Amino acid sequence: MSAVREGGLPFRLTRQRRAILEEVRAAGGHPRAADIFLQVRRREPRLAYATVYNTLHLLARHGLIQSFDFGEGASRFDPRTDRHDHLACRNCGRLVDVEIDLGQAARRLQEETGFSVEAYHVEVRGLCPGCQRAEGD
Amino acid sequence: MSAVREGGLPFRLTRQRRAILEEVRAAGGHPRAADIFLQVRRREPRLAYATVYNTLHLLARHGLIQSFDFGEGASRFDPRTDRHDHLACRNCGRLVDVEIDLGQAARRLQEETGFSVEAYHVEVRGLCPGCQRAEGD
DNA sequence: CTGAGATTTAGACCAGATATAAAAACATCA
DNA sequence: TGATGTTTTTATATCTGGTCTAAATCTCAG
Ligand SMILES: [Mn+2]
Ligand SMILES: [Mn+2]
Ligand SMILES: [Zn+2]
Ligand SMILES: [Zn+2]
Numbered sequence: 056m057s058a059v060r061e062g063g064l065p066f067r068l069t070r071q072r073r074a075i076l077e078e079v080r081a082a083g084g085h086p087r088a089a090d091i092f093l094q095v096r097r098r099e100p101r102l103a104y105a106t107v108y109n110t111l112h113l114l115a116r117h118g119l120i121q122s123f124d125f126g127e128g129a130s131r132f133d134p135r136t137d138r139h140d141h142l143a144c145r146n147c148g149r150l151v152d153v154e155i156d157l158g159q160a161a162r163r164l165q166e167e168t169g170f171s172v173e174a175y176h177v178e179v180r181g182l183c184p185g186c187q188r189a190e191g192d
Numbered sequence: 193m194s195a196v197r198e199g200g201l202p203f204r205l206t207r208q209r210r211a212i213l214e215e216v217r218a219a220g221g222h223p224r225a226a227d228i229f230l231q232v233r234r235r236e237p238r239l240a241y242a243t244v245y246n247t248l249h250l251l252a253r254h255g256l257i258q259s260f261d262f263g264e265g266a267s268r269f270d271p272r273t274d275r276h277d278h279l280a281c282r283n284c285g286r287l288v289d290v291e292i293d294l295g296q297a298a299r300r301l302q303e304e305t306g307f308s309v310e311a312y313h314v315e316v317r318g319l320c321p322g323c324q325r326a327e328g329d
Numbered sequence: 330c331t332g333a334g335a336t337t338t339a340g341a342c343c344a345g346a347t348a349t350a351a352a353a354a355c356a357t358c359a
Numbered sequence: 360t361g362a363t364g365t366t367t368t369t370a371t372a373t374c375t376g377g378t379c380t381a382a383a384t385c386t387c388a389g
Contacts, residue, residue: 204355206354206355224345225345225346226344226345233334241346242346242348244349245345246347260344265344266344266345266346267345267346314335
């Protein structure tokens with residue numbers, strides 16, 4: 056019988072992994088893998104890029120963080136682990152956490168389509184207050 | 193004063209562009225740029241890949257088609273031009289058009305956050321009927 | 330200690346997407 | 360109709376996020 060790991064996780068929370076997880080939490084937003092890499096690298100100069108990718112996906116797969124794709128090329132990682140939605144500024148890219156309850160609609164879809172609905176994510180786009188002011192065209 | 197182009201478009205609807213647009217419509221789903229390229233190439237053997245990319249984005253920018261990113265790497269193009277949402281099978285990737293009205297929630301968000309909300313898109317994930325049957329693990 | 334398995338490193342590799350420059354197609358008008 | 364400027368296409372190089380691999384390193388139960 057193997058010893059219980061920290062937090063009962065099915066993988067080792069090594070120095071590198073812990074640093075990556077803490078950086079996602081400390082970043083205070085929705086950082087990209089490259090952001091994490093550059094930041095953690097200052098404490099762990101030998102850290103490899105692949106380790107960041109692998110770890111971020113590992114952490115996401117096990118629910119310690121979430122990963123979102125807003126079609127910008129790079130994924131955005133999120134320290135929040137609960138279901139929630141996002142409001143994105145089309146000008147500056149700022150991401151704000153929001154909450155939209157679609158329980159009703161989800162059940163309706165399930166009946167209408169035969170799909171078993173497991174999750175949903177709403178992406179709302181617009182202009183943040185700052186960018187509204189700056190815009191005139 | 194320049195002559196009015198077909199449909200009053202601000203660009204020429206050339207043989208290649210027309211073929212690409214028609215293929216998006218004929219594909220009957222949510223094709224990728226590569227799908228369009230391979231298909232149109234059978235009628236236009238000299239068609240370049242870049243022309244497909246440029247044209248798809250051109251058509252999307254001018255509202256003749258839509259473009260969606262489901263985080264699969266390649267974008268999905270859509271002959272529908274009206275706002276709508278998508279139900280995606282996490283197993284086979286099948287995409288079904290659905291409609292979810294978020295007008296109420298959008299107005300609420302606008303007030304709460306100060307953002308001017310311009311658009312939204314709901315991505316619902318689950319298992320399609322076929323894949324439900326095939327799954328047992 | 331020691332060896333098997335887990336993890337990290339370093340760098341090659343892949344695909345979608347984008348940029349560029351030259352060639353070709355097209356529109357306009359003398 | 361032929362000259363000329365503009366738009367579009369082609370062909371190819373380049374960029375970038377992401378993935379893969381193999382060797383080195385680490386960890387821990389025995
Ligand atoms: Mn978030
Ligand atoms: Mn659609
Ligand atoms: Zn903004
Ligand atoms: Zn399916």
